[in-house]
Amino acid sequence: MVYIINLFTFESLNQEKHKIMEKELTSSESLAIITDMIAKVKKEAAGDGSFHLLLWGWVIALCNLGHYTLEKVGYEHPYYIWITVIPASFISFYWSYQKRNKANFRTHLDLILNQIWIGIFIAILIVLGFMPILRFNHNPVILLLAAVGMFATGSIIKVSIVKVGGLLLAIAAIIAFLVSVSDQYLVAGIAMVLGYLVPGYYLKNTYRERV
Template identity: 80%
Template sequence: MEKALTSNESLAIITDMIAKAKKEAAGDGSFYLLLWGWVISVCNFGFYALEKANYEHPYYIWILVLPASFFSFYWSYKKRSKAKFKTHLDQVLSQIWLGVFIGILIILGFMPVLGFNHNPVILILAAVGMYATGSLIRVSIVKFGALVLAIAAIIAFLLPVSDQYLVAGIAMVLGYLVPGYYLKNTYRERI
């Protein structure tokens, strides 16, 4: 016969489950922020430097996105198969970022139509994903990263296309890597 839980025991179990879900979402989120923050900032800075050096094919640097994509999908698959439980928060976050990813693919497909002003639009999409993530996991520095990305999008719209890569690289460092390292360090402290 099962023992009935007191209200304090029930509250403690619920609080513990919420804390675990938040810890898992925030900590695992740091992996993606760090991976994509590094890859996209390196690609943006690399493209900018190669173009300024008059390299004939500066866009070759973007090939780095392919192995990062495979690694990201592998990591996601591995994480899902190891997960003891899938929270509603996990599902919402993954759907938000899937939507951002699809939006970015569409934008990349229409770069010529956009006059190659795709970086500001991508920064806006990333800002929306970061703001939603920061709101859901209740971490202000992630929402601050969204603000940085949104401001960078405005600045980038006012610059020539070649300079937008420099702005996007800086935005990724401040808007993705800073929050990503904060989440990683905070997640470690909670373990």
């Protein structure tokens, strides 16, 4: 009789142990899922964000440097080179649209970054609309707006080199205010290489591998 009771007790303990192990396994799986989601969020916000930095870094840098070069060689319409911004805009919007459709979830981090850059984009359009009033000193103002966006992005995703890119753009804006309108294009072109392309390639080649 005692043997039967002991056997029953042993079986009960075994079942309880099994339940605890199942619970622990479930907790481990949950932790793994959460960790994976955090990694994906970081990758979306930082590594994959390099697409826009590289796209606009190259387009705006080449447009500024091209405008400066064409003006220096005496071409009558150096501003024609800025037409390349139109296809770049379509590429940017299409890529963002595709990314949103493929995303399984969106975080507050995604929304905040998105709203920041939408606000900056609208502000840049307003500045471009009032270029004559600004006497075509629009480049320094645009560099300042881009600096704010880069610094805010770097702070949110906690990547120092992106914040440094924002600071370099701000310094370039100060320099641009002190030179001629023509030389502002040269300053802006160099600033985009340092403030956009360098952080963009860092996010693409280094940060994405860590998450």
